[in-house]
Amino acid sequence: MKKLENKLEQNKVRPTAMRLLVLKALQNQKAAVSLQDLEMTFEKADRVTLYRTLKTFQDKGLVHSIEDGTGATKYALCQDGCECAPEDMHVHFFCNSCNDTFCLPKLKIPSVSLPQGFIPVETNLLVKGICANCS
Amino acid sequence: MKKLENKLEQNKVRPTAMRLLVLKALQNQKAAVSLQDLEMTFEKADRVTLYRTLKTFQDKGLVHSIEDGTGATKYALCQDGCECAPEDMHVHFFCNSCNDTFCLPKLKIPSVSLPQGFIPVETNLLVKGICANCS
DNA sequence: CATTAAGTTGCAATGAGATTGCGTTTTTAT
DNA sequence: ATAAAAACGCAATCTCATTGCAACTTAATG
Ligand SMILES: [Mn+2]
Ligand SMILES: [Mn+2]
Ligand SMILES: [Zn+2]
Ligand SMILES: [Zn+2]
Numbered sequence: 001m002k003k004l005e006n007k008l009e010q011n012k013v014r015p016t017a018m019r020l021l022v023l024k025a026l027q028n029q030k031a032a033v034s035l036q037d038l039e040m041t042f043e044k045a046d047r048v049t050l051y052r053t054l055k056t057f058q059d060k061g062l063v064h065s066i067e068d069g070t071g072a073t074k075y076a077l078c079q080d081g082c083e084c085a086p087e088d089m090h091v092h093f094f095c096n097s098c099n100d101t102f103c104l105p106k107l108k109i110p111s112v113s114l115p116q117g118f119i120p121v122e123t124n125l126l127v128k129g130i131c132a133n134c135s
Numbered sequence: 136m137k138k139l140e141n142k143l144e145q146n147k148v149r150p151t152a153m154r155l156l157v158l159k160a161l162q163n164q165k166a167a168v169s170l171q172d173l174e175m176t177f178e179k180a181d182r183v184t185l186y187r188t189l190k191t192f193q194d195k196g197l198v199h200s201i202e203d204g205t206g207a208t209k210y211a212l213c214q215d216g217c218e219c220a221p222e223d224m225h226v227h228f229f230c231n232s233c234n235d236t237f238c239l240p241k242l243k244i245p246s247v248s249l250p251q252g253f254i255p256v257e258t259n260l261l262v263k264g265i266c267a268n269c270s
Numbered sequence: 271c272a273t274t275a276a277g278t279t280g281c282a283a284t285g286a287g288a289t290t291g292c293g294t295t296t297t298t299a300t
Numbered sequence: 301a302t303a304a305a306a307a308c309g310c311a312a313t314c315t316c317a318t319t320g321c322a323a324c325t326t327a328a329t330g
Binding site: 149151169170171183186187206207208 | 286287288289290296297298
């Protein structure tokens with residue numbers, strides 16, 4: 001599969017063995033993963049290397065991170081056309097039952113009219129509840 | 136000031152000396168405070184006691200907590216009529232310039248129509264940008 | 271191809287924030 | 301006055317994030 005390599009190179013990330021493995025692992029996920037989740041999908045992998053890999057992926061726009069209130073940052077691959085940049089962020093959903101965190105890329109965050117003087121740059125919307133798998 | 140005592144008792148919190156001090160300190164804040172912020176407003180106070188005080192206040196509906204992405208949980212007094220319970224949550228604003236976090240109690244979180252099967256219970260909306268003081 | 275520079279990885283260590291255990295003190299109930 | 305319950309203070313622990321540095325790998329250069 002050269003597709004993985006291409007994806008990395010298109011984002012100006014050097015396709016090392018580790019990164020290819022991480023990218024493939026991320027693609028297999030249905031829900032967002034924490035660093036620890038990712039660590040457990042590999043037999044033998046260094047936490048810090050995975051950490052830095054995710055950081056790199058995020059810097060280069062391959063993944064975005066999600067704060068779901070659990071304390072552990074979750075990561076998910078950006079969809080095509082996913083502008084993780086300040087604008088155009090989508091809704092995230094945390095399931096209180098299975099503890100999975102999902103991207104809802106179809107759902108754009110509605111804009112709110114802030115009080116005088118407040119200038120928005122970035123918006124995060126997290127919904128907690130029961131996911132489709134658990135309901 | 137018996138008002139502070141009344142407020143605690145109305146929320147079924149025993150008005151100890153420490154709790155009265157914390158409540159007064161919280162009322163003096165314009166922005167939400169972290170545990171460390173609170174700790175620094177006192178000359179001599181134990182972090183854990185403050186932590187447990189905030190926990191108690193939160194359990195009894197006196198304050199609500201805010202995750203603003205800084206890693207440190209922020210706390211703010213509930214306004215009158217503030218239903219921190221799942222529904223009726225308001226928007227929060229984090230200023231990238233002064234790093235203060237504000238409640239915007241006037242701004243209700245718009246409801247989003249989730250995909251089939253997703254059942255919302257609680258929603259959090261955090262806007263980051265420049266606050267009125269900094270703009 | 272040989273050499274050097276640049277980037278990546280693994281392992282140990284550190285930092286920040288949250289949370290717990292427990293003995294002591296204070297408050298409330300009998 | 302005495303016993304029970306609650307709150308407090310201090311030390312210790314835990315989780316997750318982050319850094320330092322030497323070893324290793326890859327890319328660039330002559
Ligand atoms: Mn997402
Ligand atoms: Mn608030
Ligand atoms: Zn679920
Ligand atoms: Zn500001």
